[in-house]
Amino acid sequence: MTHPSEKKKINFPPTVVSFNGYHQATITELTDDLATRWKSKHGIDISINAQFGYSQSLLVFTDGSSTFEALLDPIRWPIELKGIEISVKAPRQLPSEYSLIIQQFHKTWNEEEMLNELKRSYVSIIKLARMKMKDGSLLNSVRADFKSKDEVTSILRLGKIKIGSMVQPVKPYFLPIRINKCMKCLQHDHETKTCIRPRLCQSVLKNIHLQMAAQTVKNVSTVVVGTRRVTLHVQLFKRKDDS
Numbered sequence: 001m002t003h004p005s006e007k008k009k010i011n012f013p014p015t016v017v018s019f020n021g022y023h024q025a026t027i028t029e030l031t032d033d034l035a036t037r038w039k040s041k042h043g044i045d046i047s048i049n050a051q052f053g054y055s056q057s058l059l060v061f062t063d064g065s066s067t068f069e070a071l072l073d074p075i076r077w078p079i080e081l082k083g084i085e086i087s088v089k090a091p092r093q094l095p096s097e098y099s100l101i102i103q104q105f106h107k108t109w110n111e112e113e114m115l116n117e118l119k120r121s122y123v124s125i126i127k128l129a130r131m132k133m134k135d136g137s138l139l140n141s142v143r144a145d146f147k148s149k150d151e152v153t154s155i156l157r158l159g160k161i162k163i164g165s166m167v168q169p170v171k172p173y174f175l176p177i178r179i180n181k182c183m184k185c186l187q188h189d190h191e192t193k194t195c196i197r198p199r200l201c202q203s204v205l206k207n208i209h210l211q212m213a214a215q216t217v218k219n220v221s222t223v224v225v226g227t228r229r230v231t232l233h234v235q236l237f238k239r240k241d242d243s
Contacts, residue, residue: 018087
């Protein structure tokens with residue numbers, strides 16, 4: 001049976017390339033140089049695109065797991081691009097397809113010791129993170145991060161993972177659901193960075209909050225902003241002095 005994570009498109013985060021010196025190279029020149037050096041050193045073609053980030057750093061993107069996993073290893077990178085020395089920073093958060101949950105991982109177990117034990121059998125595992133409740137209390141489970149999606153898929157198909165002589169059950173890891181909300185216009189159908197509407201001023205925002213406080217609604221509240229009606233997907237209650 002095919003695991004659900006194999007069916008959907010993965011959004012790969014960028015690898016950040018910083019330059020230890022000033023450069024005037026274009027994105028095309030830098031990516032071409034990277035692809036050429038990679039081909040020369042490793043004998044494989046990489047499919048990438050890029051854009052400039054903060055302080056002229058280069059954000060390198062890919063839409064394929066094989067290239068993404070290759071870029072995760074800083075040792076495989078060249079030491080310079082277009083004659084400028086570089087430093088490479090891998091993404092802090094990998095896609096959820098590169099993680100799984102190890103269950104029955106007792107609270108008294110040391111994550112670092114268990115990680116070293118797991119590395120003996122699973123070459124691509126890189127991190128264990130204890131799962132916690134919202135109040136900070138520990139759970140009997142950890143998130144295990146890997147550099148290989150195929151290894152995660154293989155373990156999930158077995159439904160278990162070996163830690164030395166012990167066998168622990170596993171399950172897929174899913175990123176927490178985040179509610180999308182534009183901070184410019186308070187709509188929920190797009191992100192702030194893609195908003196083309198004018199930013200609401202403080203007086204309008206204050207008026208919205210006053211209207212919200214005077215209503216009793218469940219799940220959806222519609223308030224008037226000038227000539228527009230703004231729908232807010234929230235849970236609201238009456239003010240105490242209105243009761």
